[in-house]
Amino acid sequence: MQKLLASLLTAAALAGLGSPALAQSRIKDIAAVEGVRSNQLVGYGLVVGLNGTGDSLRNCPFTRQSLEGMTERLGVNIRDSNANSKNLAAIMVTAELPPFATPGSRIDVNVSSMCDAKSLLGGTLLVTSLQGADGQVYAVAQGSIQTGAVSASGSSGSSVTRGVPTAGRIASGATVERETGFELANMNEVRLTLRNPDFTTAQRVAQAINQVYPNTALAENGTVIALRAPGQMGMAGFISRVENLPVAVDAPAKVIIDEVNGVIVMGEAVRVSTVAIAQGNLTVSVQETPQVSQPEPFSRGQTAVVPQSTVDVTEDLGTQMRIVGGGTSLSSLVAGLNALGVSPRDMISILQAIKAAGALQADIEVM
Numbered sequence: 001m002q003k004l005l006a007s008l009l010t011a012a013a014l015a016g017l018g019s020p021a022l023a024q025s026r027i028k029d030i031a032a033v034e035g036v037r038s039n040q041l042v043g044y045g046l047v048v049g050l051n052g053t054g055d056s057l058r059n060c061p062f063t064r065q066s067l068e069g070m071t072e073r074l075g076v077n078i079r080d081s082n083a084n085s086k087n088l089a090a091i092m093v094t095a096e097l098p099p100f101a102t103p104g105s106r107i108d109v110n111v112s113s114m115c116d117a118k119s120l121l122g123g124t125l126l127v128t129s130l131q132g133a134d135g136q137v138y139a140v141a142q143g144s145i146q147t148g149a150v151s152a153s154g155s156s157g158s159s160v161t162r163g164v165p166t167a168g169r170i171a172s173g174a175t176v177e178r179e180t181g182f183e184l185a186n187m188n189e190v191r192l193t194l195r196n197p198d199f200t201t202a203q204r205v206a207q208a209i210n211q212v213y214p215n216t217a218l219a220e221n222g223t224v225i226a227l228r229a230p231g232q233m234g235m236a237g238f239i240s241r242v243e244n245l246p247v248a249v250d251a252p253a254k255v256i257i258d259e260v261n262g263v264i265v266m267g268e269a270v271r272v273s274t275v276a277i278a279q280g281n282l283t284v285s286v287q288e289t290p291q292v293s294q295p296e297p298f299s300r301g302q303t304a305v306v307p308q309s310t311v312d313v314t315e316d317l318g319t320q321m322r323i324v325g326g327g328t329s330l331s332s333l334v335a336g337l338n339a340l341g342v343s344p345r346d347m348i349s350i351l352q353a354i355k356a357a358g359a360l361q362a363d364i365e366v367m
Contacts, residue, residue, distance in 0.1 A: 028243035034191040043093040045128030053118040054089040060115035063090040089117035106172035119165035141174035197223040200250040253362035273359040
């Protein structure tokens with residue numbers, strides 16, 4: 001009896017190894033918490049300290065106005081003067097305010113020239129306020145700019161440029177002054193949003209959460225799963241446990257075609273009904289062989305070039321008609337298409353023709 005039981009257990013184990021499990025992903029890799037995101041900041045400022053590679057004040061009126069306004073605030077009046085310095089430039093400053101950033105924390109900023117500056121190498125950004133979409137100031141930026149580019153020119157007009165010297169970055173160049181006001185700890189309910197909406201995946205996410213924490217998740221639609229923290233557990237701690245749960249991700253059958261680069265990407269769920277395919281190419285070549293026509297000696301004729309063309313038409317019969325499909329698997333479909341011996345660009349036409357014939361059970365998306 002024990003030997004029989006051992007044999008059954010061994011057979012069951014081998015059967016389990018023979019059937020591959022669905023690939024699973026963590027919830028944190030397929031979904032995001034609604035409201036927990038970065039915010040874009042933007043500002044306008046001046047860069048000083050450039051080695052004659054800045055804006056021309058005669059061509060950039062906003063740079064001149066900014067210089068005049070800044071010096072007036074510092075007690076210096078340069079209006080109606082003939083200032084034409086090229087050691088400063090007007091720039092736009094952009095940054096990403098991460099979620100839950102607190103006042104005093106540092107973030108990186110990017111700077112980009114707005115006018116005719118040649119390079120921002122060696123420049124220093126003056127104090128610049130960074131605003132959000134609501135018009136409020138969330139950070140203040142200042143610091144030395146690193147461009148990572150090289151630019152040199154000679155008096156003869158020759159120049160060498162590597163990279164983009166009119167754009168740069170300031171590491172930890174801004175200080176956060178205001179929080180976004182998103183208080184996760186005081187929320188009784190949050191919503192997860194799938195990065196790739198799918199009803200089956202949303203339902204599986206809710207089931208995976210409810211198996212560990214009963215009656216805490218509800219799939220509202222194919223994108224949103226509502227969560228409610230159980231008992232006295234804090235929302236942050238609940239999300240940290242939920243986002244590490246594994247879920248089998250489902251996706252619709254889709255074929256992505258990039259006609260410009262000749263790239264084809266097919267999902268695992270793509271199926272093709274049994275269909276016969278034959279493919280061939282028609283090549284037309286035109287060869288020009290001009291000839292020189294010489295007149296007879298002592299005649300009044302002139303030497304002339306006589307065009308002569310040769311047109312050749314070649315038809316590549318290709319491979320014999322093959323049967324592709326049968327609704328089996330992606331590997332069988334790929335093997336059948338590869339057996340035709342066609343290029344990726346020809347395969348794009350074949351897939352579109354199969355779709356037109358109603359034999360391709362997938363959506364085709366052309367980029």
